[in-house]
Amino acid sequence: MFNILFIIEVVVMTYNGFSTKCVHSGEDGLEYDVVPPIHLSSTFVIKEESQELIYSRLSNPTRDMLEKKVAELESGVASLAFSSGMAAIATVVMSFVSPGEKVLLSEDVYGGTSKLFRDILSQKGYRYQYVDTRDVDKVRESISDDTKMIFIETPSNPMLRISNIRELSELAHEHGLRMVVDNTFASPYIQNPLRMGADIVVHSATKYLGGHSDLIAGVAVFKSLEDYEVVKLHRTRFGGVLSPFDSYLLLRGIKTLGVRMERHCRNAEKLSAFLYEHEKVKEVYYPFHPKFPQYDLARKQMRCGGGMITFRLSNESQEYIDDFLNSLRIIRKAVSLGGVESLITQPYLTTHGGLPDDYKQRLGITRGLIRFSVGIEDVDDLINDLDNALQ
Ligand SMILES: Cc1ncc(COP(=O)(O)O)c(C=O)c1O
Structure with a gap:
């Protein structure tokens, strides 16, 4: 009886406070360890055909814990950890946009994001347009038939411009576009764009999430499982996953x-x-x-x-x-x-x-x-x- 009650308690345990989530979310499954173990195995013993743990590019227990923690912090259904913020951004964009289609970008996005579009994606036929996303009407006027995504950074880098996440998300959905927010500068402590209507949040986890300037990492967090599955497939094929050791460092950094x-x-x-x-x-x-x-x-x-x-x-x-x-x-x-x-x-x-x-x-x-x-x-x-x- 005691055991059943204990199991029920563990299964239904939810963490309300932000810092409680930072410390405990994603780690419920640990039986004896107080600290998440680093699972270095690149591959896992197959015990049954249906098991998900096969190969670490697809799934890894340390990274899985991290992904659950970040998803809870951002109020998403799931998240994916990448080898860098740029890997997260490039994979998310290429999961939903094809050559010939257009992305509307905040005018002063991070220089690396700008250069991804200017130097790489545009050479392959992807279209992009900078918009002052502080002005919702300007964004509305920039939407055309080929637009597929609005990608904003708020606060932006380096001018700290603020874009209205709620209004832009509504606009995006009126036109069937995906709304992506780079939440690196704010961190989930300051704002949760998915709660304000965005579809996907990306982070350079190298920054506040990691917090100690000792790793390069990225995450994408999703409002829908369908989007998560699409990006997971692209991440698996492109291969830009976060290593078990860096996943551990990030789990540790997020606690504080x-x-x-x-x-x-x-x-x-x-x-x-x-x-x-x-x-x-x-x-x-x-x-x-x-x-x-x-x-x-x-x-x-x-x-x-x-x-x-x-x-x-x-x-x-x-x-x-x-x-x-x-x-x-x-x-x-x-x-x-x-x-x-x-x-x-x-x-x-x-x-x-x-x-x-x-x-x-x-x-x-x-x-x-x-x-x-x-x-x-x-x-x-x-x-x-x-x-x-x-x-
Ligand atoms: C706002 C923002 N987004 C994305 C990135 C890219 O992240 P990473 O350097 O982890 O690839 C950075 C890096 O500085 C950034 O400041």
């Missing part, structure tokens, strides 16, 4: 996602207020600062402002910028983001370096624009570091 995000947000709010007042800073972009142009939408859609701040220096000479970046002592000059350590970069030369000048000008990615990934260090140390370097 809630507490890390809370701290990232708190630090970033204080730092954005400091930067807004600084005489050497011309402009600041931070979604939860009252002067941010889309402050109201950000407050409606996001749980907190996130850990990314973008700002423009008053002096945009490369000499001053180099001096500033090289004078920082705690904040490191590096292109990635979302880790516990503060990182800073100049998108004009790095993340968006290979893109045409007129594109960068249009978006406001000038030389003096700085993207700051605020870490979880003590905020006063970060303020002092910035202040000294700006002087």
Whole structure:
């Protein structure tokens, strides 16, 4: 009797709080281990013809646990883990769009996503069009018969533009399009696009999900099992799966996602207020600062402002910028983001370096624009570091 009750309790156990999910979701099946084991086997002994565990490109127990955890965090029915964020994005796009068909892209998506379309997919006949996805009417006007997908990033990289996920999802569905949201900058702690109507969420899990700058990974999360099956088939054929060891690292990183995000947000709010007042800073972009142009939408859609701040220096000479970046002592000059350590970069030369000048000008990615990934260090140390370097 006790055993039956215990089994029932385990089976029906649901986790409500975000951090409880971060720690426990996906790991219910562990009998003795407190920590998920790393299943390194590339292949598994066949005990019955119907078993799903056959070969690790198809399925792997460590990765399966990770996928269940991420699906629960994003309120999806299932998720898939990839060897990088780009592998996730490319596989999702190619699962639903064919050559000759069009994707509408947020104007300032991550440079790598832009280059995937510009350098690879367009050469194979895929069509794409940049749209200012902050403006739902502009997106509506850009839909044509060959459009198959709307792909947005919100907040976007690096301008932190906010797109209205609910309204765009409704628009996408009116026209039978798939709505995909890159939720890398927000993380599932801040917003869950599937709950707002999106069909698929993608992440560079290299960033906040992993949180420690020690792995490259991607995930795609699905609202429907049908979409999941289509993308799973493509992932199996393309082969860009996440390794068992990186799956373990990601499982481990996610356990602290809630507490890390809370701290990232708190630090970033204080730092954005400091930067807004600084005489050497011309402009600041931070979604939860009252002067941010889309402050109201950000407050409606996001749980907190996130850990990314973008700002423009008053002096945009490369000499001053180099001096500033090289004078920082705690904040490191590096292109990635979302880790516990503060990182800073100049998108004009790095993340968006290979893109045409007129594109960068249009978006406001000038030389003096700085993207700051605020870490979880003590905020006063970060303020002092910035202040000294700006002087
Ligand atoms: C918003 C966003 N999406 C996707 C990617 C690509 O992810 P990865 O580098 O893990 O392939 C990045 C990488 O910086 C990113 O910032």
